[in-house]
Amino acid sequence: SLNTQRIDHIYESPQIKNPKFILHYGDLTDSMNITKIIQQCKPDEIYNLGAMSHVKVSFDTPEYTAQVNALGTLRILEAVKLLGLEKKTKIYQASTSELYGGMSENKNKGCYNESSEFYPRSPYGVAKLYGFWITKNYREAYNMFVCNGILFNHESSRRGETFVTRKITRAVAQIALGIKDKIYLGNLDAKRDWGHAKDYVRMMWMILQSEHADDWVIATGVGKTVRDFLVNAFLVLGIHIKFEGSGLDEKAYVTHCTKDEYKLEIGKEVLSIDPNYFRPSEVDTLIGDPTKAKEKLGWFPKYSFESLIKEMVISDVKLFKDHYRAV
Ligand code: GDD
Helix, strand or coil, X not given: CCCCCCCXXXXXXXCCCCCCCCCXXXXXXXXXXXXXXXHHHCCCEEEECCCCCCHHXXXXXXXXXXXXXXXXXXXXXXXXHHCCCCCCXXXXXXXXXXXXXXXXXXXXXXXXXXXXXXXXXXXXXXXXXXXXXXXXXXXXXXXXXXXXXXXXXXXXXXXXXXXXXXXXXXHHHHHHCXXXXXXXXXXXXXXXXXXXXXXXXXXXHHHHHCCCCCEEEECCCCCXXXXXXXXXXXXXXXXXXXXXXXXXXXXXXXXXXXXXXXXXXXXXXXXXXXXXXXXXXXXXXXXXXCHHHXXXXXCCCCCCHHHHHHHHHHHHHHXXXXXXXXX
16 A cells, blocks of 8 residues: 555655665565565564454455455464574564454453453454464464454544544534534444554553563453444534434434534534444444553553544544645
């Protein structure tokens, strides 16, 4: 992918002398390519964040999802082993809370730690389950320093626009600025443990600096619904909403606005439900218990649910203001 705008400020062309940051063309479905890059770089650390990462899309592309998320992980592990780098190269594998499946009848009541049972509910989750176990297997079989970070949802203003948090913050900014009428969402009652990507990426690095290779849950421990996220996102701009109706007929309306800059008409409809955004098998509740990471690695998240949303909404308001100023 050539969409490098997020890294342009740190990217140095390979033409310059001793560049610190170099890009290679890579594809997790291509073993030769992965092996060649690892052979050229002989890395100290590999962070495998490569994935087909959209849970809903994985129902439409299950085979490709398995190729990238499951076998892609194997390709990296096997390349490191094949090249004799087992003692040099540490590997971080991006595992996920989707491994748990989050069904409400589950005995964990939606709250999970490193010992909880897995029950993935999507082709994405099933493929990631392979990634988790093959990583653990290479650690045990070949004594490699390879670790799973079981990360719960982590967000920021750079989040892809089709994930629910960013979809909401973009839409709220557009509605407040009069660019968009309303937002369409799926399951408002899905509960997630949303943290800030900055906190979680710091922890990925800490995992590879720890004394022993292990698997770690990274989460805030706080569960909120999609509905909570929407309410809080509007509140950042002083817009209060209320919900009416139920199921597919549920709507949200503006009740009052407290900021002069974002005065919407009282009673304006700002949300409808679209069944297209429901998943064939839903993951109701995912909340993580990061006790082990806190006690053993001293990791604590710096961002709260509210400060995360505030940062994302303000960033999207700026984005749309800048865009409309430019055109
Ligand atoms: N995307 C989306 N769009 N989700 C919606 C919508 C909508 O319009 N309406 C409701 N939701 C609900 C989904 O059904 C889901 O329960 C929840 O919002 C979160 O959806 P996503 O933001 O798409 O994330 P996810 O939880 O499925 O998966 C993300 O987090 C995982 C755990 O860290 C992804 O980043 C995965 O790659 C990651 O493993």
